[in-house]
Amino acid sequence: MKSQKEILLKLGIESLNDMQVLADDAILNNDNVILLSPTGTGKTLAFLLPVIEKMNHEIEAVQTLIVVPSRELAIQIEQVIREMGTGFKCNSVYGGQSFNQDRINLKHVPSIVVGTPGRLADHLSRNTFSLESIKTIVLDEFDKSLEIGFEEELKIICSSLYHVKKRILTSATNKVDIPRFVNLETPKIINNLKKGKGTMDIRAIVSSKKDKLESLAESLLKLDGETGILFCNYKDSINRVSDFLSDRGIEHGCFYGGLEQNDRELSLIKFRNGSHRLIIATDLAARGLDIHELDYIMHYHLPAKEHEFLHRNGRTARMHNDGTVYILHHSDDKLPDFIPKMQLAELEKRGQVKPVNMKTIMISGGRRDRISKGDVAGFCLKQGGADLSQLGLIELQQKNSFVAVSSDFANQLIEKLDRAKLKTKKVRATLV
16 A cells, blocks of 8 residues: 555645644544544545555455535545545546446445435445445535535435444534534544634725626726636526626636536636636535635625635635635625625726636546546647647546646647547547
8 A cells, every 4th residue: 555655745745734634643543533624724635544544455345435515526536536546446426427327337346435415325225335344434524515405315324334433524614513313422623723824805895886797897807817716696696797707808617506517517627727717606616626726705795694704715815825805895785794894905907808828628538548647648748749838737537638728729739639549549629
């Protein structure tokens, strides 16, 4: 089995942060652990390293079950496990993909299953895989699963696992009661909720009109070049805002529950790789997503509750980084009591919106074709004639691969890659 040092080296991480060191020790030496830490502080790696260290390569059965509130988080954790290169097979299961495809994927039994509560409860009721060897259960962002109505499914899952010896709960908040069915007796608690070192500056943007769209566009123009999330409360509002910004040439992605799964995933991919600097989202994006440090958060609508406000803001000013929260409102709006006194944002006037310098190309081959990131990079360099400086982030899915490319080279690269052979497969290359 790979050592922790080897895994970190493979992930490109020099060392664990303080929270991860504490979590590693707590999980290795305690049966029940609660890990409380803000979004973006590395909770996933904090629990994966000690959990995997205790797993057995000789057992050909599911040993660890990880329960998450969203399909994006399931996919994200599966990806991290793959990148760790420990030799343990992992599969993610979630609503929105074929149950029969799940069955096919699970035939070669994984050591780790990651899934959403509803889909996991369905698998358990159909006896898709054996529960006999599951010794560890992780309820990641467990409070979010409860908040969005998965209590009954969580109860089914927890009551079905008779051989569990280690229970790990993670959350970005401590404002939730743990249900009795979790069977969490005398847990060791790692509380890292007040230890972030980033500075968060909350500023007001006051719209002269009740309809805030013009003020929004003006503000985003001044923030051009910075990365951020614009939070709305409703998907209809997102569509209205999105149409307005598109008309003004402000590139962005959208992320909300009603969006098709593929569109949601593509929005996150393009945001991570720099093809978009802005994403418009509901609270679905407030926690648990693999989004790197942001320059700002903007509230187009304010949430109803303080903890929702804090979770949104937690996407910026994380760890050792600073960030700004902007609250866009009309002067007559009555702000909730939890909004602090704010100074006006002093945004400098800038020129036209600069086009992003990266675009995303989708290649019709992925993990199921035994294609690696190295294969995709080599394909772009050798077949496509690209220079390393023209390539950005590469992400793999089961059926497709996505690569960020310099905008001025994207069309040229597509011409060279489309219908060419990647390993043994003739692939299509398209701009997305």
